[in-house]
Amino acid sequence: MDNIDEVSRLLRALAVEMRLRILRLVAQRALCVGALAVQLGITQGAVSQHLRILRDAGLVRAARRGMFIHYEADPEALQRCQTALRGILTPAPTPRTRTRQHRGGSSCPRQSKPAGSRKR
Numbered sequence: 001m002d003n004i005d006e007v008s009r010l011l012r013a014l015a016v017e018m019r020l021r022i023l024r025l026v027a028q029r030a031l032c033v034g035a036l037a038v039q040l041g042i043t044q045g046a047v048s049q050h051l052r053i054l055r056d057a058g059l060v061r062a063a064r065r066g067m068f069i070h071y072e073a074d075p076e077a078l079q080r081c082q083t084a085l086r087g088i089l090t091p092a093p094t095p096r097t098r099t100r101q102h103r104g105g106s107s108c109p110r111q112s113k114p115a116g117s118r119k120r
Contacts, residue, residue: 007084013057018042019050026060027073036071 014020021040025031033051037044051071054060058077062069 003084004088007081007088010057010059010081010084013053013059016050016053018046019054022047022050023054023059023073026071027075027078030063030065030070030072032065032068032070034068 014023018040022036025036025039031039033044033047036047036051040047051060051062055062055071059074059081060071061074062071064070
């Protein structure tokens with residue numbers, strides 16, 4: 001999962017606080033929609049909608065146990081997500097030749113006037 005599009009899709013799924021709360025709970029143990037609704041104080045319908053998005057993102061999986069479907073976090077998917085985020089957020093090493101070209105510490109072009117100083 002070194003693809004920025006894939007990471008972006010995962011981040012969109014995780015961008016809602018309630019989904020993060022659900023993911024935290026199902027990472028601890030498998031739970032059914034009813035149990036999640038009670039713990040989170042939201043309707044079962046709302047839980048189901050959030051779970052669908054988490055499932056579509058591949059972060060949660062479902063398993064039928066008797067009459068109920070229990071949801072749990074997919075540990076391998078969570079690990080791939082962590083690895084992908086680390087890969088994107090870790091600065092790439094800069095070749096020494098490029099570093100020498102920009103001794104000022106910035107690769108941005110120099111401005112003749114400081115930013116914010118406009119003629120009035």
